[in-house]
Amino acid sequence: MSEKGRERIIKDIETLDQAVKAEKDVESGYHGVIDENVSYWLAVEQDIIDSYTKLANQSEDKKVKSTLTKIIEDSKNHIRMLTSIRKTFDKIMADEERHAKLLQELADREHK
Numbered sequence: 001m002s003e004k005g006r007e008r009i010i011k012d013i014e015t016l017d018q019a020v021k022a023e024k025d026v027e028s029g030y031h032g033v034i035d036e037n038v039s040y041w042l043a044v045e046q047d048i049i050d051s052y053t054k055l056a057n058q059s060e061d062k063k064v065k066s067t068l069t070k071i072i073e074d075s076k077n078h079i080r081m082l083t084s085i086r087k088t089f090d091k092i093m094a095d096e097e098r099h100a101k102l103l104q105e106l107a108d109r110e111h112k
Contacts, residue, residue: 016107023100031093038086045075045082 013019049072056068 016103016110020100020103020107023096023103027093027096027100031089031096034089035086038082038089042079042082042086045078048072048075049079 010022013022052068052072052075056065056072059065059068
């Protein structure tokens, strides 16, 4: 256990080859999972907007229209936030790719 009370996910990295592998594992393992889940969530939010818009347009009840309109606006905000989160994760993954390349260059130099 580390001093923060959790077990380490990445054990001590003792070689540049291990460092390259760690960076590539983050890149391949987590980026796909995160991107897939954000994409799914974005699709759900868009489906909510589409469905609730139809429901609001079909309703004669002002309370129903008002409530659905508020939820629709929340979902639009969620889409904006999720899009921002996706861009942030894309930046992190670009950094991870760059780190892996830099480390690989160092490892290649070491192996010569």
